[in-house]
Structures are given as structure tokens and as C-alpha cells.
Amino acid sequence: MFARKNRAERTAEEAWEHLSSAWTTAGDSAGKAGRKGRRLAARAGDRVTSVTDEAVSRAAAAADALAGRRPARPWALIAGVGLFGVVVGWAVASTARAAIERQAENEEIELAETAVVVTPTYDDH
Structure with a gap:
């Protein structure tokens, strides 16, 4: 004490x-x-x-x-940091979404290029 x-x-x-x-x-x-x-x-x-x-x-x-x-408390600073976090989060999410879409398109193209298409043939036998 x-x-x-x-x-x-x-x-x-x-x-x-x-x-x-x-x-x-x-x-x-x-x-x-x-x-x-x-x-x-x-x-x-x-x-x-x-x-x-x-x-x-x-x-x-x-x-x-x-x-x-x-x-x-420095409310203006807290609000500014929060807003900055929202902007950075939005940018990261947009970039990630675009990367996932590009990857899906590339995989679809690769599958289309390597796909084996079986076409039936009609023989007169």
C-alpha cells in the first residue's frame, strides 16, 4: 500500500x-x-x-x-486505421477472387485441350 x-x-x-x-x-x-x-x-x-x-x-x-x-482515446486515428483495414481487405479479396477465376479458366482450358472426344463411327458391317 x-x-x-x-x-x-x-x-x-x-x-x-x-x-x-x-x-x-x-x-x-x-x-x-x-x-x-x-x-x-x-x-x-x-x-x-x-x-x-x-x-x-x-x-x-x-x-x-x-x-x-x-x-x-484517439477516435480519429482508430477510425482511420479501421477504414484503412477495410480498404486493404477489399483489395486483397478482389485480387484473390480474380486469381481464383483465372485459375478456374486455365483449368477449364487445359481440360478442353486434353479431353478425348469419342465420336461414334457407323460401319456398314
């Missing part, structure tokens, strides 16, 4: 450290970008936005972890 509590405390401490680090990094990046000239501001703005977005994302994940909430 104590090991579990210690593990939870360690997880909370690590999450807090990540959260603090992410906000500090976002603040430092924003401060540096603010001191640059107008010419560099546009490029730095994109960088700050991405860093800030990452910091907010990490902060939200850390807050969720501290609150005991599990991350959401």
Missing part, C-alpha cells in the same frame, strides 16, 4: 515538474520573441505559438494526470 502511495506521489511530483517546466519554457520563449525586432517577430511568433500550444497541451495533460483522469 505504501509503495502505491509513493508511486502516486512520485507521479504527481513529476507531473508538477513537467508542468512548471513547460510554463517556464513558454514564458522564456515569449520574452525572447518580444525583445526581437519586427522583422523577426513574425517568425518568432510562429515558434512561440507552437511552444505555447505545446506548453498548454502538456499542462492540460499534467492537470488531467494529477486529477486522475485518463487521456482521451
Whole structure:
């Protein structure tokens, strides 16, 4: 029981450290970008936005972890993989069906070529 509590405390401490680090990094990046000239501001703005977005994302994940909430399932990814599986399955089934049909046609042609046709002959005997 104590090991579990210690593990939870360690997880909370690590999450807090990540959260603090992410906000500090976002603040430092924003401060540096603010001191640059107008010419560099546009490029730095994109960088700050991405860093800030990452910091907010990490902060939200850390807050969720501290609150005991599990991350959401990536439904778009799951649906995409499912759709990909359906397309691949359809392609494999179509290819297999075409191969079976070709094999049946080849066997029919081979049987027709090797078949012995017996024709009756009418002798006057």
C-alpha cells in the first residue's frame, strides 16, 4: 500500500515538474520573441505559438494526470486505421477472387485441350 502511495506521489511530483517546466519554457520563449525586432517577430511568433500550444497541451495533460483522469482515446486515428483495414481487405479479396477465376479458366482450358472426344463411327458391317 505504501509503495502505491509513493508511486502516486512520485507521479504527481513529476507531473508538477513537467508542468512548471513547460510554463517556464513558454514564458522564456515569449520574452525572447518580444525583445526581437519586427522583422523577426513574425517568425518568432510562429515558434512561440507552437511552444505555447505545446506548453498548454502538456499542462492540460499534467492537470488531467494529477486529477486522475485518463487521456482521451484517439477516435480519429482508430477510425482511420479501421477504414484503412477495410480498404486493404477489399483489395486483397478482389485480387484473390480474380486469381481464383483465372485459375478456374486455365483449368477449364487445359481440360478442353486434353479431353478425348469419342465420336461414334457407323460401319456398314
